[in-house]
Amino acid sequence: MISTKPLIVGNWKMNGLRSATGELHKLINGLGEQGSPSAEVMICPPLTLVMAFSHIASESELQIGAQDCHTEISGAYTGDVSAEMLADAGASAVILGHSERRSYHGERDRDVRDKARAAYRAGLQAIICVGETEGQRRLGLTFDVLRRQLHGSVPASATRRNTIVAYEPVWAIGTGKTPTREEIGEAHNFIAQELGSVLGGEASAGFRILYGGSVTPDNAAMVLSAMDVHGALVGGASLKADSLLAIASAQPQPQSSMTSAQDHVSP
Numbered sequence: 001m002i003s004t005k006p007l008i009v010g011n012w013k014m015n016g017l018r019s020a021t022g023e024l025h026k027l028i029n030g031l032g033e034q035g036s037p038s039a040e041v042m043i044c045p046p047l048t049l050v051m052a053f054s055h056i057a058s059e060s061e062l063q064i065g066a067q068d069c070h071t072e073i074s075g076a077y078t079g080d081v082s083a084e085m086l087a088d089a090g091a092s093a094v095i096l097g098h099s100e101r102r103s104y105h106g107e108r109d110r111d112v113r114d115k116a117r118a119a120y121r122a123g124l125q126a127i128i129c130v131g132e133t134e135g136q137r138r139l140g141l142t143f144d145v146l147r148r149q150l151h152g153s154v155p156a157s158a159t160r161r162n163t164i165v166a167y168e169p170v171w172a173i174g175t176g177k178t179p180t181r182e183e184i185g186e187a188h189n190f191i192a193q194e195l196g197s198v199l200g201g202e203a204s205a206g207f208r209i210l211y212g213g214s215v216t217p218d219n220a221a222m223v224l225s226a227m228d229v230h231g232a233l234v235g236g237a238s239l240k241a242d243s244l245l246a247i248a249s250a251q252p253q254p255q256s257s258m259t260s261a262q263d264h265v266s267p
């Protein structure tokens with residue numbers, strides 16, 4: 001199914017007990033009340049809630065994803081979870097290479113790429129995160145970092161059906177700081193072009209590129225109106241249904257420099 005709607009992904013990170021199910025119901029009801037919501041919405045809860053949330057969301061438009069996976073199908077990997085297990089639990093996507101995984105778990109680009117291949121094997125969409133640190137940005141290395149991460153993390157077999165790229169400047173995550181609309185647009189346009197170099201022009205067309213980093217109901221319209229932005233990856237503001245619903249219903253501000261909407265493929 002082809003969709004031109006933005007995709008709003010809520011990454012709950014390590015937040016949420018079973019009692020958070022109330023927020024999920026609120027979100028599903030809110031999306032239902034919108035009739036034809038202006039965005040697609042996905043929640044990536046902690047692993048302990050993936051199966052329950054998938055079950056609750058199964059009759060709704062809400063999609064459920066996970067936050068990481070192992071590269072292998074099964075085996076002696078204590079504490080790890082395979083992509084097949086996530087799919088079995090009802091997930092349709094998995095976030096990979098988030099900066100918190102890269103920094104706290106030492107994940108390298110090639111680990112992210114191998115995990116993305118595992119996600120494809122299990123029929124999951126991979127949401128591959130890239131983004132520069134504040135220091136790298138200050139040194140003018142943003143595009144170098146994005147180029148290296150894209151070439152290292154995105155498998156050659158990536159397609160617009162099985163992969164979404166998320167641009168998350170590390171310095172914007174959880175800080176309340178955001179790049180300007182122009183800066184977001186520049187980075188997204190660079191990513192769109194660079195995917196062409198990773199995958200070849202034709203194969204890279206129509207990829208969804210999400211922006212993540214301190215997205216709130218107040219700045220969502222600005223973020224969604226930046227060039228080559230096809231949705232948002234939301235952390236803190238996704239924990240409350242009301243605020244995620246407000247982000248999902250934000251109307252992008254028109255601007256003359258916007259690229260025309262491309263067709264995007266729903267999972």
Ligand SMILES: O=C[C@H](O)COP(=O)(O)O
Nearest residue numbers: 011173174213214235236
């Ligand atoms: O995955 C989500 C991002 O890390 C953004 O988090 P944040 O919205 O809390 O800044």
